[in-house]
Amino acid sequence: MGHVILAGMMGSGKTTVGRIISHNTARDFIDTDHLIEKQAGMSIFEIITMKGEDYFRKVEKDVILSLSPGSPSVISTGGGAVMDDDVFLFLKRIGKTVYLKASPDTLYKRTANIEVRPLLKEGNRLHIIQELLHKREFRYLESDIVIESDNISPNEIAEKIIMRLQL
């Protein structure tokens, strides 16, 4: 079945849940933001604030399109990555995509540390989250499975995914 690919907004729990699935299924864990930081030699925050979001999206696309289809892993993607059609189609080809669905209120609570989230820095954070979710959700919903993540622990979410995908 290939990789397990987690998609969804910032604060949806992709990294936390991804690490648990990786641990419980003995698959490697890959965080695309982390790969981007390694490739660029800068933090995501620095890339976006110093070089701009368009540059960040280019590096993000390059990094994801060069992921290997081999050794089934758990991959956590940055919240905006799947909005690029090529990226989304590629991810669908190399594994099963999972949308971690969370309400704006939940996302708001989970993104309190805006220091590492440049896109949420300017303006009203709840409004930005609502707008981004509104723009992006059609794509997230094209994932192979959708898991509600409000009011449920990361461990429970991970277990649900493991069951649904029969990992």
Ligand code: S3P
């Ligand atoms: C982004 C989400 C971030 C990171 C970057 C842009 C987005 O990743 O890729 O700050 O556009 O939603 P997480 O979703 O892992 O926080």
